[in-house]
Amino acid sequence: MKRPLLLLCLLPSLLVGCAREEFSDLREFMEQAGAGLQQPLEPLPAMKPQDTFVYEPGDLPDPFKPRSLRPVAAGGGLQPDLTRPKGPLEQYPLDGLRMVGTLKRDGQMQALIRTPENTLYRVKPGDYIGLNFGRIVAIRETGLDIRETIQDGVGDWTEASTSMALQE
Numbered sequence: 001m002k003r004p005l006l007l008l009c010l011l012p013s014l015l016v017g018c019a020r021e022e023f024s025d026l027r028e029f030m031e032q033a034g035a036g037l038q039q040p041l042e043p044l045p046a047m048k049p050q051d052t053f054v055y056e057p058g059d060l061p062d063p064f065k066p067r068s069l070r071p072v073a074a075g076g077g078l079q080p081d082l083t084r085p086k087g088p089l090e091q092y093p094l095d096g097l098r099m100v101g102t103l104k105r106d107g108q109m110q111a112l113i114r115t116p117e118n119t120l121y122r123v124k125p126g127d128y129i130g131l132n133f134g135r136i137v138a139i140r141e142t143g144l145d146i147r148e149t150i151q152d153g154v155g156d157w158t159e160a161s162t163s164m165a166l167q168e
Contacts, residue, residue, distance in 0.1 A: 078159065079149075080157065086128070087127065087128045088121060089113060089115070089121055089123065089127070089130070090128050090130065090131065090133075091131075092115055092131070093130060093131050094129070094130040094132075094134065094146070094162065096115070097113050097115060097116075097129065097130070097164070098113065098167040099112070099114075099144060099165065099166050099167055100112050100114045100120070100166070100167055102140075102141050102166070103122075108124060108125075109124075109125075109139040109140070110122050110123065110124050110139065111123050111124075111136075111139045111144050113129070123136055123144075124136070124139070125137060125138060130146065130148060132148040132149065132150045132160075133148060133149040133150075134162070135149075137161075142165065142166050143163050143164055144163065144164050145162075145163050146161070146162050146163065146164060147159055147161050147162075148160045
């Protein structure tokens, strides 16, 4: 009973001993291969001192106060007439209106515009249309041209051109 136990204890040590001799040449190569490759590191470059800036307010603007970079306009510039009474087609957005036809009366082209409630209106150049102070510039048989006065993100008024094509 003691013999098998003794064999069981000696067997792993014998196997480990054999394994060491089997890879001894590999271990020796690994130790020698990297021996001459290490080079000394170069020292870090010297730090340059940074120039400092002392803020003296004097005539300089406050850097923490928001300011506009746009030049101040002397006049009011482009603005729509906000006091005039609005027409019936100015209560609808342009994409809700449809141009359904044209007609010529007294030598002047006119367009037929249908509202979302299926009401027809006859318009001519100079009439207002849409929510953005749109004014009809020209009427063609295939559509009409509109110039809108819109307000940008800064609050300035600008003009934009758009068109409406004949739908039916």
